Amino acid sequence: MKILHTSDWHLGRSFGTYGLLPDQEAFLEWFISTATNNEVDLVVIAGDIYDRTTPPAEAMRAFDHAVSALTTAGIDVAAIAGNHDSPDRVTMYHSVTERNGLILRGGYPDGADVVVRQYDDGPLAIAAIPFLDPRMIPPTFTLLDPADGPFSHNAVATACAEAARGAIPDGMRSLAIAHGFIAGGQGSDSERTPVAVIGGSDHIGAQVFEGFSYTALGHLHRPQTVRGLDHIRYSGTPLAYSFSETEPKSVVMVSMDSKGSCQTELIPVPVGRPVRTLTDSFENLMASDPDDHSLIRIQLTDTTAVRNAKRRLEDVFGHIVELKLLSLGTPGATPAEPNANLEASLAEQVKDFLETASGLSADLDQFDLVIDALTEAGADVGPVAEVRASIAVDGDSTEGVAA
């Protein structure tokens, strides 16, 4: 049988000011044709269907369209709630949808659930273990004794996986679906941590999934195997959702034989926009090759403010999602000591501020701009000519005044 594994659709997500839904819809169209053209038996969505617990109607419509098309084509769909999803909303009407092959699982009541589906080459046991927040264990959850708490993500996942394993009929091939951070996995900038995590306490041990024929994981946005095991995998997101996700996106085609042996193949996702980070001066960027396709993050190396930089750079780059002036605070750099000398005149303080903010000599134009504004506002800026003269002298030096 063929299983198509994907996760972390995050339907309804925005990338800065760029709404991703059109790209997500393009992915879904491609995904539906890929599943049908390859005669897939089962599609697995390993959590984070939506980006929020209350997704916008258009995002729900996109999901409805995809699962309707897939199940109409005779393809089963098994989906779990991730940490971004509302378990209650995701599983709404699941007893009705299940008759048409749409298996939805979310929340503690579904934690150890196992469903057996029949395929041409035999039955498959599906253990769909949704994301479960250990802080929210309800009294009805009997797999752990509240007296032994508080529990980690690993403890909850282990309890659910053990119970699920016990419910799988002897010798039957099986599929585990789960959503979480498996220890040793490689994250990116976009997995919002579900809970306050100290020292990796949200990590789940890979041994939790021992014994399942295939484990379809979600949560990490990079496609990867767990500990090099081909049958325990993250599919990764279908689209780039942060600037750290520069690697190609894919879905996993799993061919499973009747005994549960698996062969996997990554199918690259041909739609969506790549992400690029450009670090250069405004002048160089204005002169570079136009790019109307990628989502762009610009880090300007100019040491003085560039007016209307974004609007002007948009002539070269069609989709600027983020723009910042690096000199106004480089990530990781040690900020200059604040040294406001309140004894000094306001003009002196403005000069000090401009030097501290840029890490370089104050710029005369910027100085005049601030002084004019302060004067207009009625402030007593003190003797300006003297300070201007000292800036003009400093400005001749090519060395920065602050390291």
Ligand SMILES: [Mn+2]
């Ligand atoms: Mn997630």
